[in-house]
Amino acid sequence: MKKILLIFLTALTSAAYAQKPTPKSAADIAPLLIGEKIPNASLKTPENVDVSILDLLKKKKTVLVFYRGGWCPYCNIHLQSLAGAEEQIIDLGYQIIAVSPDSPENLKATAEKDKVKYSLLSDSKGTFIKAVGIDYQAPENYKEVINVHSNGINNSLLPVPSVFVISTDADILFEYIAPDFRQRISTELLVSVLKNLK
Numbered sequence: 001m002k003k004i005l006l007i008f009l010t011a012l013t014s015a016a017y018a019q020k021p022t023p024k025s026a027a028d029i030a031p032l033l034i035g036e037k038i039p040n041a042s043l044k045t046p047e048n049v050d051v052s053i054l055d056l057l058k059k060k061k062t063v064l065v066f067y068r069g070g071w072c073p074y075c076n077i078h079l080q081s082l083a084g085a086e087e088q089i090i091d092l093g094y095q096i097i098a099v100s101p102d103s104p105e106n107l108k109a110t111a112e113k114d115k116v117k118y119s120l121l122s123d124s125k126g127t128f129i130k131a132v133g134i135d136y137q138a139p140e141n142y143k144e145v146i147n148v149h150s151n152g153i154n155n156s157l158l159p160v161p162s163v164f165v166i167s168t169d170a171d172i173l174f175e176y177i178a179p180d181f182r183q184r185i186s187t188e189l190l191v192s193v194l195k196n197l198k
Contacts, residue, residue: 023136026160026179031133038064038170041128043099043121046107051121053128054170056097062166063089063190065098066134066159068181069149070110075100075161078184079114085187086118092194094165099123101159103151124153134160134177163190165197173197 023029032038040054056062065082067075082089082096089096096118102110107120129135138146138158147155163185165174174193176185 022130022157026136026158026181029134029136029160029177029179031160031162031175031177032172034172034175036172038164038166038172039128039131041123041131043123043128044104045122046104046111046120048104053097053121056095056119057166057170058168060095061093061168062164063094063096063194064164064166065096066129066132066162066164067098067100068158068161069100069102069146070106070113071102071145071149072181074182074184076110076114078161079110079116081184081187083114083116083118085191088191089194092191094194095119097121099128099159101126101129101146101154101157102149103153105151106149124150126154126157126159129157129159132162132164134162136160165193 038057040052042050043053045051067078069075079098086096099121101124102122103124104122107122111120123129126135135157138156143155160177160179161181161184162177164172167173174197178184
């Protein structure tokens with residue numbers, strides 16, 4: 001009975017987020033806040049396997065990163081920077097999970113190009129991105145590239161680049177959200193935050 005109720009509540013929550021209008025610009029988003037919980041969502045691995053984000057978060061404290069896609073040079077620099085600090089982040093007791101609207105196939109290309117060993121996950125439909133409250137309408141000049149990189153699933157939504165630090169209970173402990181996609185948290189500052197959260 002509990003399982004049926006949980007499935008029903010998850011479906012109801014997903015339906016509510018799906019109906020929420022997408023903000024017109026990155027400055028208009030209403031993200032989840034520190035102290036709130038990350039909602040569940042089904043995402044895809046580079047091998048096109050469905051995974052529950054909450055199941056992954058239960059395993060270890062998490063640095064949860066949202067990026068625009070492997071086509072974005074600022075995102076690639078950020079992903080590479082995180083890859084360079086991954087050992088430090090793991091030593092502090094965290095895992096890194098990065099989510100984008102890119103298709104599973106395109107995640108593989110990004111992992112190879114950016115020398116990423118941590119988890120890259122696909123949210124091509126934008127369900128999880130919307131649930132976290134960081135979605136906005138893509139400017140016209142981005143629509144073709146995001147359509148291609150999501151394999152035709154998404155042509156209108158982008159996430160605001162964000163980093164959340166999440167507990168194993170899915171609580172948001174820290175967040176860095178940058179409506180200006182050129183601004184990213186430095187790995188030095190992120191590592192400092194993780195040390196202070198211990």
